[in-house]
Structures are given as C-alpha cells and as structure tokens.
Amino acid sequence: MNHGALKEVPWTLEQTPMPESGSPAGVTGLPAGSPVNLDTVAAFARSFGFTEQFRINVPQDDKGVYTVSADSMDADTTSPTGDHTVHIDRYTGKILADVRFADYPLAGKAMAVGIALHEATMGWWNTLLNTLMCLSVMFISISGIVMWWKRRPAGSLGAPLYPRDYRVPVAIMVLGLALIILFPLSGAVIALFAIIDFLLPKRLKEAGFQSA
Structure with a gap:
C-alpha cells in the first residue's frame, strides 16, 4: 500500500491487501445515510480515536477506499503504540479494516518502536x-x-604488535559475530581487512610502516 518514496501507511502494513469498496462487508463506521466525503471521514476519524495528527488518502478508483492513518514513522503520533490505520468503504461508510499497534506481529512492533527510538520521537x-x-x-x-x-611501535606509524602467544578472547569473537549478523556490510568490511591482514607479508606486520 506504499507507493514509491511516499509512505502512506506504516511499513508493517505496506504488503497488506487493500480492501475494496462496494460490498456488504464491514462494520458500522459513519452513521447510516450520511454522505461519505472528505469532510465526514475527517469528522468520523476525530471521533474514532485519531486525537493527534492524521492523514487521509482518498479513493483512487471505483473500488478504492478512504484510508485514515496516523503513525510515529511519519511523526503523526508521539508513540508507536498510537499507530492506527482505518479503511472506510467509499459508498457505505463502513469500516473495512481497523488496524492498531496491538494488531502488529512481534516483528512489526519491534520495527515501529525501533524507528521511533532511532528518530528520537519518544x-x-x-x-x-x-x-x-x-x-x-x-x-x-x-x-x-x-x-x-x-x-604504536617506536618510530613507526604501524599497528601495535600482538604478543606471540595472543589468542582472541571468546567475548570479542561473540561480539564480532553479532556485529556481522546485525550489520552485514560491517561484517564484509571486517572480512576484507582480515583477508588483507592474512595476505600481508609477516615482515610488514612486525615492522610496521616506518615514518620518514
């Protein structure tokens, strides 16, 4: 449901199938008999829990819906727990979908909270x-x-020398493995430098690069 750079709904919902207008589906939303337009949808949203900033996407074709959404990713809400997305039938005003933070899967909740923490909006x-x-x-x-x-070695700009009996601590190996898993590009850089270090002649690694 997201199109290009424009994020119309939270990332967690962008692969969710869009409901369609024009069927008997849905639950009571706008009062029966009331017109369904931008003004009435906005008024309904304010009475349906959208107390902070929210946005409305209007139907794009005959089967399109009104989508009312507010999420912390777009700075609509101050907390990801306030994420709220509602799809409304353009003909009947019925609610076709009502998705809140509690409905997100665990990974979706972690992403929503993680983005808010990263952007310092909490x-x-x-x-x-x-x-x-x-x-x-x-x-x-x-x-x-x-x-x-x-x-550094005296009179040199090379790297400090390892003790001859040096062994990499287990804790460092665990941290390095975690870094590689969480940040693959960082892992690729570590692997690249490990290969370069392995291929360098021993005399260069022991002597360092002598300064002029």
Whole structure:
C-alpha cells in the first residue's frame, strides 16, 4: 500500500491487501445515510480515536477506499503504540479494516518502536539517549586514535604488535559475530581487512610502516 518514496501507511502494513469498496462487508463506521466525503471521514476519524495528527488518502478508483492513518514513522503520533490505520468503504461508510499497534506481529512492533527510538520521537529521554549514543561514538573514535598512538611501535606509524602467544578472547569473537549478523556490510568490511591482514607479508606486520 506504499507507493514509491511516499509512505502512506506504516511499513508493517505496506504488503497488506487493500480492501475494496462496494460490498456488504464491514462494520458500522459513519452513521447510516450520511454522505461519505472528505469532510465526514475527517469528522468520523476525530471521533474514532485519531486525537493527534492524521492523514487521509482518498479513493483512487471505483473500488478504492478512504484510508485514515496516523503513525510515529511519519511523526503523526508521539508513540508507536498510537499507530492506527482505518479503511472506510467509499459508498457505505463502513469500516473495512481497523488496524492498531496491538494488531502488529512481534516483528512489526519491534520495527515501529525501533524507528521511533532511532528518530528520537519518544520524548526528552529518547533525545537524551540518542545524544549520549552520538557522544559515545565520538569518544570511541577519538580514544581509538589515542590508544593507537600510545601503543604504536617506536618510530613507526604501524599497528601495535600482538604478543606471540595472543589468542582472541571468546567475548570479542561473540561480539564480532553479532556485529556481522546485525550489520552485514560491517561484517564484509571486517572480512576484507582480515583477508588483507592474512595476505600481508609477516615482515610488514612486525615492522610496521616506518615514518620518514
């Protein structure tokens, strides 16, 4: 139900079949006999739980429906638990589908919450958390350079040497495996550098790159 770059409904619902207008299906929505148009659909949405910002997609053909939606991905709601999508028959005003956060599968709930956390739209504490995360990445980047500078071989710009009896800790291997699974491109970079390290002559790795 999403078209191109325009996200008309949450990602969790974009592969959901669109209901069609013109059948006896559905449950009571707009009052019987009332016209079904943009104004009456908007008024009904406000009385049906859409208390924050929401959007309405109008029917595109004879079988199209009115779709009322609000989700945190589009910053309509302040929390993903407020996600709400309703499809309304353009002729009868009946509700053909009413999907809320509670109806999402586990993966859909995790995605909705994850996007909100990533975009820091869940309140001041979320903004603070994301700020701390950004600062931690900056700290890791700067401290990594400092540690390399302190441990580099004397008179060299090469990498610090491993002890001859060095073994990779199990915890590091587990973290690396988790990183590869969660971030495949990062895993590809790790694999690339491992191959380069393996192919480099031992004398280069032991001596480092001598500075001028």
